[in-house]
Amino acid sequence: MKEAKGTPRDASVGAARPKNRKYVLLRLWRYLARYRWLLALALLLTLASNLFGLVGPMLSGYAIDAIHGPGDVDFSAVFLYAGLMAGFYLLASLLAYILSRLMIRLSQKVAFQMRKDVFDHLAELPVSFFDRTQTGDIVSRISYDIDTVNASLSNDLLQICTSLITVVGSLAMMLLIAPVLVTVFAVTIPAAILFTRYMTRRVRPLFRRRSARLGELNGYVEEVVSGHKTIRVYHQENTVISRFDGKNTEAVEAYYNADYYGSMTGPSVNFINNLSLSLVSVMGAVLYLFRSISLGDLSSFVLYSRKFSGPINEAANILSELQSACAAAERVFHLIDEEPEPADAPGAEELADVLGDVRMEHVRFGYLPGQTVIHGLSLHAEPGSLTAIVGPTGAGKTTLINLLMRFYDPQAGTILVDGKDISTLTRRSLRRAYTMVLQDTWLFTGTVYENIAYGKEDATLEEVQRACRAAYIHEAILRLPQGYDTVLTGDGSGLSKGQKQMLTIARAMLLDSRMLILDEATSNVDTQTEQKIQRAMRELMRGKTCFVIAHRLSTIQNADHILVVRGGDIVEQGTHEALLQRGGFYAQLYHSQFQ
Structure with a gap:
């Protein structure tokens, strides 16, 4: 179809104001809800795997407390607790493996359905849409953007659920062991949350820009490849290369800015978490000297604090990836939300026995x-x-x-x-x-x-x-x-x-x-x-x-x-x-x- 005269040709679809993040997440949830039984099984496996993993630090503390001093060691108790630890960790790993396979399967189903919805909707769009939209940008949404969402669902969603269960479980165990030491996190955790929230707001537009620049680059490459003979006839190879270098530079800069600021969040939150561990170690040592806590409980508390802080640090990294996934999903949903060709008039009749007048x-x-x-x-x-x-x-x-x-x-x-x-x-x-x-x-x-x-x-x-x-x-x-x-x-x-x-x-x-x-x-x-x-x-x-x-x-x-x-x-x-x-x-x- 020739490009219609007078029709604007946009570099990207959906010039309207972007949907907010909550809306995008709600749309993604609707896709997940289609496979609610797989999702329920995944949540059950996540809960079981993490609960088994949370038993380990407690058993480690029991094993340490079985050592009463030089020459006074209850080896049967030590071996028992060590064996139980190995068993629970092995079972947790097995469930985690099954869970990862299940999440890959679930994310593939979602990606398949998204691609089907996009392609089916493309068949319903009017010719005017294709007159004003680059083919490469459409292909980018169907391939790269949906792949980004697929990777996020298979990895990030699982990590978020795991982190949530681990944080809640570890906090409960720390409160049982030494409530006083938990006060350390009253300062470090809000600091980590506030910093993460600040970086999230700053990084979100960068990931949206990254997806848009990639779509423009794909659109330009598609045009160049389809018209390579004309380019050679008019000796415009250098011009095309120069323009490609410019668009490629823009895409690389968009990638760099998104990844640079996105990668800052994890190390910064990790520093705050390491600071909290240092404070826990100091305060725990003081409590141990005053015999307010046993060595085994202190060891268990430190291990739980590591489990508590680790997911928070991982969550900061995951949020950066989620920003990329949300930006990609947003572009896909813009395409799905494009107005289809108007429906036939109510009571429209079939044209039959055509004469051709x-x-x-x-x-x-x-x-x-x-x-x-x-x-x-x-x-x-x-x-x-x-x-x-x-x-x-x-x-x-x-x-x-x-x-x-x-x-x-x-x-x-x-x-x-x-x-x-x-x-x-x-x-x-x-x-x-x-x-x-x-x-x-x-x-x-x-x-x-x-x-x-x-x-x-x-x-x-x-x-x-x-x-x-x-x-x-x-x-x-x-x-x-x-x-x-x-x-x-x-x-x-x-x-x-x-x-x-x-x-x-x-x-x-x-x-x-x-x-x-x-x-x-x-x-x-x-x-x-x-x-x-x-x-x-x-x-x-x-x-x-x-x-x-x-x-x-x-x-x-x-x-x-x-x-x-x-x-x-x-x-x-x-x-x-x-x-x-x-x-x-x-x-x-x-x-x-x-x-």
């Missing part, structure tokens, strides 16, 4: 407010007629086709098919009534037969070959290594532009539609072949309404009706001979091509 009455349209492209245009294409639309670039020829297919709706006026206003018809039935061949060929990875039978899945090989003969591509296909079973890759690499275009024309000939649209469909074939194809299509499409947009006026001399469009208006119309005799704008266009 098309009318446009006083149609006015503009892609942007205040910028009208079509001004009060009217035309009538009778059933079975061939209507050619000609005019200079930017005159509104392709816009007419967009309106006929209801890719866009006019701001004023009416478009009728068989006397029915197309706004009262279902879009699906209207578009199925047309067969369309664009100037830009589109072939997918698959056999030649599959590419031609794309719009008619039940087509037989004989029907495909008949269409290919009519399109003058049959002999070229037979010269391929496996004929019609040859697999085309890379958008038909190995075929010339003309051959690829004739394949798409054969695809159109195969369909049994009552109306045909050719948008510069033969621009890549030579004039002689084009005339043959036009005659073949005229015979094959006898009784069907055809619209042809053409620059080479010699190819439309047999058209029943020629519309000359200029500045969004039909300035002349009639047959080829009549328009030439009139000596107007059409005659100027025609003679200019032969001078």
Whole structure:
């Protein structure tokens, strides 16, 4: 599809104000809630694994207290507690392994569903969305951003749950052992929380910017790769490299800033936690000297304090990764929240038994407010007629086709098919009534037969070959290594532009539609072949309404009706001979091509 004239092309989707973090987390929770039983099992395994791990420090204290002094050691108790510690830690590790596998499975399900939702929604978006959005940015959201969310769910979510259980359990055990020592954390923990909150607010926009810059970089790379031949023809390699270096630098700087400030949080909180351990050791030693705490309890308290402080430090690091995941999820949800193509009108009817009578009455349209492209245009294409639309670039020829297919709706006026206003018809039935061949060929990875039978899945090989003969591509296909079973890759690499275009024309000939649209469909074939194809299509499409947009006026001399469009208006119309005799704008266009 050509880029619509006058439509803005944004580097990223969703220029609206970003959703807040709570909203993004709520949307992610809705995905997780679809697998609530797996999530419940994961929470149960997390609780069991961490509780078993919390028993270890207590058993360590018991083992130390079993040593009463030199020569006074209860070895049976020491070995018992040591064995129990090993057993509990082994069981905790086993449950943690099962939990990690479960979380990977859960995150993959969520990522699969997100990708499905995004791709399904893409199929519902209007053509205007793709006219203003870079393909590379869309691909970046489907791949990189969802992968970021997937990694966060499989690792960070598990770590948060583990940290929460460990912190609560360790705090409870420390309160049982020595409530006085817990007062140390009354100062260090608020300091860590306040610092983490401050850094989170500062880092969040940086991660959002990082995802946006990566999307822009992917979009630029996609444009360069698709147009590499043009770049070489115009010797713009250095210019392209220079622009890429600029965008790459912006992406690297965005990555660096996000990772730099994000990585500051962990070490800073770790310093605060180490300070708390130092204070615990000093105060614990004083309490031990005054016999207010046993050596075993002090050892257990220190171990629990390590467990208590460790998750807080990990949480600071995890928050940085969560900022990245939230920014990525935000971009994905912006895409999902894009307005789909408007629904059919209530009570819209199916277009059936199509005759092909098309009318446009006083149609006015503009892609942007205040910028009208079509001004009060009217035309009538009778059933079975061939209507050619000609005019200079930017005159509104392709816009007419967009309106006929209801890719866009006019701001004023009416478009009728068989006397029915197309706004009262279902879009699906209207578009199925047309067969369309664009100037830009589109072939997918698959056999030649599959590419031609794309719009008619039940087509037989004989029907495909008949269409290919009519399109003058049959002999070229037979010269391929496996004929019609040859697999085309890379958008038909190995075929010339003309051959690829004739394949798409054969695809159109195969369909049994009552109306045909050719948008510069033969621009890549030579004039002689084009005339043959036009005659073949005229015979094959006898009784069907055809619209042809053409620059080479010699190819439309047999058209029943020629519309000359200029500045969004039909300035002349009639047959080829009549328009030439009139000596107007059409005659100027025609003679200019032969001078």
